Amino acid sequence: MKIFTSKAELSHLLTELKKENKKIGLVPTMGALHSGHLSLIKTAKQQTDVVVCSIFVNPTQFTDQKDLEKYPRTVSADIEKLTEAACDYLFLPEVTEMYEEHETWHLDIGYLENMLEGAIRPGHYQGVTQVVFKLFQIVNPTKAFFGQKDYQQVLIIRKMVEILNLPVELVMCPIERNKEGLALSSRNVHLSETEKSKALLLSKSLFTIRDLSAQHTPEELKAIALNILKSDADIKLDYFELLDKDTLTTLNNDSKGMVALVAATIGKTRLIDNMIFN
Ligand SMILES: Nc1ncnc2c1ncn2[C@@H]1O[C@H](COP(=O)(O)OP(=O)(O)OP(=O)(O)O)[C@@H](O)[C@H]1O
Numbered sequence: 231m232k233i234f235t236s237k238a239e240l241s242h243l244l245t246e247l248k249k250e251n252k253k254i255g256l257v258p259t260m261g262a263l264h265s266g267h268l269s270l271i272k273t274a275k276q277q278t279d280v281v282v283c284s285i286f287v288n289p290t291q292f293t294d295q296k297d298l299e300k301y302p303r304t305v306s307a308d309i310e311k312l313t314e315a316a317c318d319y320l321f322l323p324e325v326t327e328m329y330e331e332h333e334t335w336h337l338d339i340g341y342l343e344n345m346l347e348g349a350i351r352p353g354h355y356q357g358v359t360q361v362v363f364k365l366f367q368i369v370n371p372t373k374a375f376f377g378q379k380d381y382q383q384v385l386i387i388r389k390m391v392e393i394l395n396l397p398v399e400l401v402m403c404p405i406e407r408n409k410e411g412l413a414l415s416s417r418n419v420h421l422s423e424t425e426k427s428k429a430l431l432l433s434k435s436l437f438t439i440r441d442l443s444a445q446h447t448p449e450e451l452k453a454i455a456l457n458i459l460k461s462d463a464d465i466k467l468d469y470f471e472l473l474d475k476d477t478l479t480t481l482n483n484d485s486k487g488m489v490a491l492v493a494a495t496i497g498k499t500r501l502i503d504n505m506i507f508n
């Protein structure tokens with residue numbers, strides 16, 4: 231696997247590959263790679279000719295300085311995992327390679343920006359769209375691969391692609407979980423063993439209502455999930471919502487399916503999870 235720290239050099243190579251009609255797949259990450267990331271690489275390898283993974287802990291999407299400082303960074307192990315997964319290129323830029331000083335960005339993403347994650351982390355999705363737009367400009371991918379774990383992020387990036395008419399196809403990949411059901415996440419390394427077992431209540435709430443979904447109304451399902459989540463006082467719930475899966479608005483007669491989204495802090499670690507019901 232070849233590693234690039236220069237956007238110009240990577241861009242140049244990829245432009246040449248595009249001239250040869252190669253399909254480029256982009257997997258943007260913030261590193262501390264786990265099997266969830268590697269499943270994105272695997273899908274990208276199946277669907278494109280050349281796979282670029284980016285590792286960049288993007289400062290503009292962090293609203294909490296401490297969260298940014300303690301974000302796990304495991305570059306050497308990440309390089310080994312990507313090599314093993316036969317990823318073709320790694321883009322590993324410094325902050326100064328990605329941002330000019332005092333750079334500004336604003337994209338009107340509408341109501342999706344300030345709800346759920348956006349309400350808890352104001353400005354987060356401006357930072358996410360800013361960096362993903364830059365990555366799209368540098369890599370010019372045919373397809374870009376994102377995890378369902380960050381469901382609101384996928385809808386927002388889809389919206390950006392639509393608004394700016396970007397020539398990229400987005401692929402949403404399923405959530406990888408550990409054998410007990412916990413959604414894999416880089417921040418899981420901050421959980422103690424006790425916290426990890428408490429964190430299982432998030433996925434438990436989702437799996438439980440999935441199994442009961444045929445017999446209950448959405449309101450009843452929400453109450454069942456909240457009961458599970460509130461059964462442990464150490465789970466500080468930010469939200470549990472059942473919404474229209476395409477728009478993240480309130481369920482209505484036109485809804486083609488629903489998505490349950492949950493976010494909570496356990497100890498000092500904030501986790502999110504979700505499940506789609508068709
Ligand atoms: N468990 C998972 N299954 C599938 N995709 C995942 C999973 N976890 C993360 N991803 C996806 O990998 C990409 C990079 O995510 P990121 O590097 O932020 O990792 P993360 O595990 O989500 O970390 P954190 O949630 O702690 O920020 C995103 O598209 C994200 O949705």
Ligand SMILES: CC(C)(CO)[C@@H](O)C(=O)[O-]
Binds near residue numbers: 258259362
């Ligand atoms: C898409 C992304 C790599 C942008 O920094 C990040 O938000 C993430 O890891 O999900």
Ligand code: BAL
Binds near residue numbers: 260291292380
């Ligand atoms: N995977 C989402 C990136 C973040 O939490 O900032």
